[in-house]
Amino acid sequence: MAVHLSVMALFAAAVAAIFGVLVHDAPRDQVRLAVRIFGGLVVGAYLVGWIMIGLYG
């Protein structure tokens, strides 16, 4: 469980970094967007995981 979560967080961090840097030029805006994307991906995946457990677990 911890390994799966860590790998997902690593992936989310990479995707968030790319999008943050891609969309904005100012470092502050880049970090803000990256944090929001990272949070969205992690929380979203966690919720979807629980929904899948409820449906199929």
Next chain:
Amino acid sequence: MPSPSVTPVPDRRASSASPLMLCAAAWFVPGAGHLLQGRTEKAVVFFVVLVGLFTIGLGFGGRLFPFRAAEPLVFLAAAAEWVLGLPRLVAALGGFGAGDVVRVTYEYGNTFLIAAGLLNALVVLDVYDLAIGRRS
């Protein structure tokens, strides 16, 4: 009220290279397109993150997919991986990416490899937009 028109904004950091050359550079080496446009910080982030993602994917036992027309998903995966030009080439020449199917991280590895290529496709598109002045 006049309709808004999109006027290309000349970029002070624009490179003298053609947009297609910049895109080719961005495809072959992640971040190279932005580097040639004078956006060094962005270039470094793209290079480190994308090559890192690709390397981790290989370390997880991910597979470098071949172009196989009989299997459309494999074909698409191969196309996505090849968007990361040089790292994909080096990995293939170095004999990496055989794919360790029994490893628990095999699918994670594939995801990392494919996502690295797809993210670089977005980077290449950004280089093109910057080169033609659509973005500043």
